[in-house]
Amino acid sequence: MKYTEEHEWLLPEDDLIVVGITAYAAEQLGDVVFVELPEVGTEVTKDEEIVVIESVKAASDILAPLDGEIVEVNEALADNPGLVNEDPTGDAWFFKMRPSDLSPMDDYMDEAAYKDFIG
Amino acid sequence: MTDTPKRTPLYDLHVELGGKMVDFAGWEMPVQYPMGIMGEHKQCREKAALFDVSHMGQVILRGNDIGAKLEKLCPQVFSTLPEGKARYGFFTNAQGGIMDDLIVSNAGEYFFVVVNAALRHQDIPHMAAHLDGVEVTEIFDRALVAVQGPSAEDVVGRLCPAARDLKFMETMLGEIDGVDCRISRLGYTGEDGYEISIPEGEAIRISRLFLAHEDCEPAGLGARDSLRLEAGLCLYGNDIDNGTSPIEASLLWAIQKRRREEGGFPGAERILKEISKGASRKLVGIKPEGRAPARQHVEIQNLDGDTIGEITSGGFGPTVGAPVAMGYVASAHAAPGGKVNLIIRGKVQPAEIVALPFVAQNYKR
Numbered sequence: 343m344k345y346t347e348e349h350e351w352l353l354p355e356d357d358l359i360v361v362g363i364t365a366y367a368a369e370q371l372g373d374v375v376f377v378e379l380p381e382v383g384t385e386v387t388k389d390e391e392i393v394v395i396e397s398v399k400a401a402s403d404i405l406a407p408l409d410g411e412i413v414e415v416n417e418a419l420a421d422n423p424g425l426v427n428e429d430p431t432g433d434a435w436f437f438k439m440r441p442s443d444l445s446p447m448d449d450y451m452d453e454a455a456y457k458d459f460i461g
Numbered sequence: 462m463t464d465t466p467k468r469t470p471l472y473d474l475h476v477e478l479g480g481k482m483v484d485f486a487g488w489e490m491p492v493q494y495p496m497g498i499m500g501e502h503k504q505c506r507e508k509a510a511l512f513d514v515s516h517m518g519q520v521i522l523r524g525n526d527i528g529a530k531l532e533k534l535c536p537q538v539f540s541t542l543p544e545g546k547a548r549y550g551f552f553t554n555a556q557g558g559i560m561d562d563l564i565v566s567n568a569g570e571y572f573f574v575v576v577n578a579a580l581r582h583q584d585i586p587h588m589a590a591h592l593d594g595v596e597v598t599e600i601f602d603r604a605l606v607a608v609q610g611p612s613a614e615d616v617v618g619r620l621c622p623a624a625r626d627l628k629f630m631e632t633m634l635g636e637i638d639g640v641d642c643r644i645s646r647l648g649y650t651g652e653d654g655y656e657i658s659i660p661e662g663e664a665i666r667i668s669r670l671f672l673a674h675e676d677c678e679p680a681g682l683g684a685r686d687s688l689r690l691e692a693g694l695c696l697y698g699n700d701i702d703n704g705t706s707p708i709e710a711s712l713l714w715a716i717q718k719r720r721r722e723e724g725g726f727p728g729a730e731r732i733l734k735e736i737s738k739g740a741s742r743k744l745v746g747i748k749p750e751g752r753a754p755a756r757q758h759v760e761i762q763n764l765d766g767d768t769i770g771e772i773t774s775g776g777f778g779p780t781v782g783a784p785v786a787m788g789y790v791a792s793a794h795a796a797p798g799g800k801v802n803l804i805i806r807g808k809v810q811p812a813e814i815v816a817l818p819f820v821a822q823n824y825k826r
Contacts, residue, residue, distance in 0.1 A: 372493065372498055372499075372683075373497050373498060373499040375754065375777040375784075376752045376754060376784075378753065378806075396753065396754050396777070398497075398499055398683060398779070399498065399683055401754075401756065420752070423752070
């Protein structure tokens with residue numbers, strides 16, 4: 343598992359990357375009430391805003407961690423956005439993407455580095 | 462504001478209770494505690510919640526005919542406000558806009574006024590300049606704590622039994638564990654409850670006595686905002702400001718009959734005209750049909766795609782279980798049941814105009 347400075351976790355699954363947000367990020371956001379996911383089939387560019395998370399406090403964006411295509415989104419979040427608070431690193435994954443360029447993965451943090459990052 | 466944020470007498474308690482502190486109108490205030498905004502909101506609707514509202518301005522007015530003099534600044538009737546009663550009002554400007562909203566209480570020997578935190582610096586000179594022969598004194602040495610929710614009567618009443626007999630918008634001096642407090646049965650959550658003015662040195666101790674009740678938990682500004690929004694109550698700076706008239710803001714109920722007939726307050730020309738002929742826009746409740754919250758500044762369109770207004774307050778309503786919002790629309794579109802579209806991040810989201818409040822007010826009258 344790799345981590346971005348935007349508090350996303352990236353989990354390789356066969357030739358896909360599964361993306362969600364960390365428990366730290368979910369805690370900071372507070373109670374999540376709405377998640378707007380990209381459409382399956384969308385071609386995305388690294389650092390493009392592709393997910394909007396609304397908590398009771400405010401709206402936040404999630405950036406595409408890599409170039410590639412969105413191949414699956416977690417429809418369960420539409421009916422139950424609170425999953426993001428309950429199980430951020432498990433059932434509340436956001437989308438799966440087929441990356442066209444994996445090289446940024448080398449720059450992302452491993453778990454130890456991410457723990458240092460959030461202090 | 463470049464000053465470092467000020468701290469209320471309850472600051473140390475907020476930190477001890479795990480409050481997440483933010484700068485609000487120049488004050489370091491808890492936006493939430495570990496329970497979270499959703500939980501704190503439901504706590505207030507179902508049991509009781511304690512809010513620190515010490516950032517608001519508490520003002521004492523002393524002199525003769527204070528009520529009548531206040532009527533020169535506000536379109537309310539205060540001259541006959543009975544002793545022990547409180548009334549919601551607002552200062553209007555010459556253009557009929559709202560300078561601030563406030564609560565005025567007749568405390569007998571004096572009048573007690575509470576104004577918004579961000580407007581203390583405006584309101585106090587405004588009163589001092591225009592209330593001839595009235596001594597205007599801002600109180601800096603008392604905390605203001607709100608205990609709100611269906612259990613509030615028991616939380617406060619077991620410490621001060623006389624507070625149980627207060628009705629909505631009544632105020633009294635009462636002793637809580639040996640401390641003289643001003644206890645008023647009002648609030649801004651839509652629930653029954655009290656606001657209690659406490660000497661600063663005793664504020665934490667008295668707050669702990671409230672929190673010792675099994676039904677009472679601390680709540681922050683986040684829950685206060687979602688509670689007042691569901692209750693259809695305006696937030697100054699969002700829903701009402703210097704450019705909005707009370708008629709546009711659907712606050713006609715707060716202008717008593719004599720003032721509607723006689724005028725004699727700043728902006729009366731516009732306000733009386735809007736009372737008789739209607740305002741060009743109205744503040745309405747808006748219920749998005751989907752799950753996406755519509756926040757402040759979201760554009761409101763009619764079904765033909767013409768802009769008809771803007772959201773002024775919006776978010777998720779934990780008791781409603783769905784997004785809720787308020788905003789101004791052209792009066793032709795203000796009737797409940799009307800369908801509109803909201804433009805949220807470039808996407809069209811259907812919504813309906815609804816009557817306010819979203820959650821029935823639960824006052825003890």
